[in-house]
Amino acid sequence: MIDRERIIREESAETPERVIHEEVVATPVRTTVASVEHSTTRIPGDRERRLASLRRNQRIIYFIATAIAVLILLRFTLLALGANAENAFANLVYGLSGLFVAPFTTLFGQPTFGNSVFEISSLIAIAVYYLLAWGIIKIVTLTTAPPDATGRSYE
Incomplete structure (x- = not known):
């Protein structure tokens, strides 16, 4: 009491x-x-909440781009090592990554060395998807970032 x-x-x-x-x-x-x-x-004030939301959105976009890049890199590695396309895992990777590599497949030739394929289009796709993610993040930052009272630019 x-x-x-x-x-x-x-x-x-x-x-x-x-x-x-x-x-x-x-x-x-x-x-x-x-x-x-x-x-x-x-x-936290409104500005801090908006910055936290912006950073979370940036991390989500980079996570998606990295997941796509890892999938394509796995495809590139399997092709370069001459993995059996009849294998369930290789078939799954080729099927999932094929959607992302398809726009770039006819851009360059594919040098082959026995069963190994050096798929340049996979490397181009990784670079393009990271550039696309970077551009989307810049647009999101420009449109959703709170006004900066100090005059500094956002990272």
């Missing part, structure tokens, strides 16, 4: 985000010793 409780709460208004400092002083019944609890809560 608490005899007296006093709460002191301060909010800062100088910064864009809200910072709430709270101090709770509780004195239990029949004692002279008080317990004091301090807590600080920081609530």
Whole structure:
């Protein structure tokens, strides 16, 4: 049981985000010793929330581009090592990555050395998808980034 409780709460208004400092002083019944609890809560401002959302979107776009690039790189490696196309794993990789490599297959020839194929179109596809991701990120940054009060450019 608490005899007296006093709460002191301060909010800062100088910064864009809200910072709430709270101090709770509780004195239990029949004692002279008080317990004091301090807590600080920081609530991000609109600009910080928008920047966090922007960074999350950038990471998602790069993740998708990297997943596609890894799939195409796996295809390139299997072809270069002359993997058996009848194998279930190789067939799965060729099927999934074929969708992403298809626009580039007739761009260059495919040098073969026995069973090995050096598929240049796969390497071109990886470069194009990373450039495409970079361009999409720049557009997303330009359209959704909050105004920069300091005049610095966004990374």
